[in-house]
Amino acid sequence: MEFVHKPIMVEECISMLNIMPNGIYVDGTVGGGGHSYEIASRLNQEGMLICIDRDKEAIEASKNRLAKLEKNIKFIHNNFCNIKKVVEGITNDFVDGILIDLGVSSYQMDNSERGFSYQADALLDMRMDKGQTLTAETVVNQYDKDRLVEIIFSYSEERWAKRIAEFIVRYRQERRIRTTAELVEIIKKAIPAAARRDGPHPAKRTFQAIRIEVNNELTILRDAIKNAVDCLNRGGRICIITFHSLEDRIVKQTYAALEGKCTCPPDFPVCRCKNKTYGKVVNRKPIEPSQAEILDNPRARSAKLRVFERN
Secondary structure (H helix, E strand, C coil): CCCCCCCCHHHHHHHHCCCCCCCCCECCCCCHHHHHHHCCCCCCCEEEEEEEEEHHHHHHHHHHHHHHCCEEEEEEEEHHHHHHHHHHHCCCCCCEEEEEECCCHHHHHHHHCCCCCCCCCEEECCCCCCCCCCCCHHHHHHHHHHHHHHHHHHHCCCCCCHHHHHHHHHHHHCCCCCCCHHHHHHHHHCCCHHHHHHCCCCCCCHHHHHHHHHHHCCCHHHHHHHHHHCCEEEEEEEEEEEEEHHHHHHHHHHHHHHHHHCCCCCCCCCCCCCCCEEEEECCCEECCCCCHHHHHHHHHCCCCEEEEEEE
């Protein structure tokens, strides 16, 4: 299966990055190379693009896609949370822009072998990096009930988290849960019929929560943003695309903390909080895809873009 991923808000990302032809840029989640292609095509021979992804298949796909550009592009199989070490291993310079797209690629969702989708039967996997040991099967079969409740509720805000966890534990007492189809049926039985009539697929939130746990997506995000900002030149920007409220909240809060605004009472003669500022939030309200893009690519529907500029 070809690694295809339709990049989200390409024009908006390129505009916000303020790309300089001789600059250094990082795509922290290269995927199929859609965003990277547009960045690299705007660079001259002095410019550089560093492409990072935890999925080896994404790295190989983006290499093939970007090869014809004949630009200075480095491909690194790693997690974007290690962006600082990656950049320091390639250049002594700061970078001029960073893009991080937190969405699961279309390839990962549509390739049933990866076990991300609740709409296709496959082994429970959900690993973005196939080299790691933790899988969705491990989470579903080995985590105790309380931990499952915590994950499903905290990572997806699923109101039926407790019932779903109870049904999972009850089912696995008889046999190990190995496939996505088995898990979907368990979730459907756990959620009352009336609650399943409206809204998204009943398994959507639980699958999201398990995927986040398997790939440690939220735990690493806050530190990853701080490490990324440390890599930026003055005036350099980081653009982050999120796809659900939990991610977006972390990005928003981390950007606000990095602004380091004084929190002292107005009547203090001098600042005592000594909050350090690293830059400014470029857009207070997130940028969202146009209706035309959503019609063309429904997976863009929940995307939000937030931008921070280093001072």
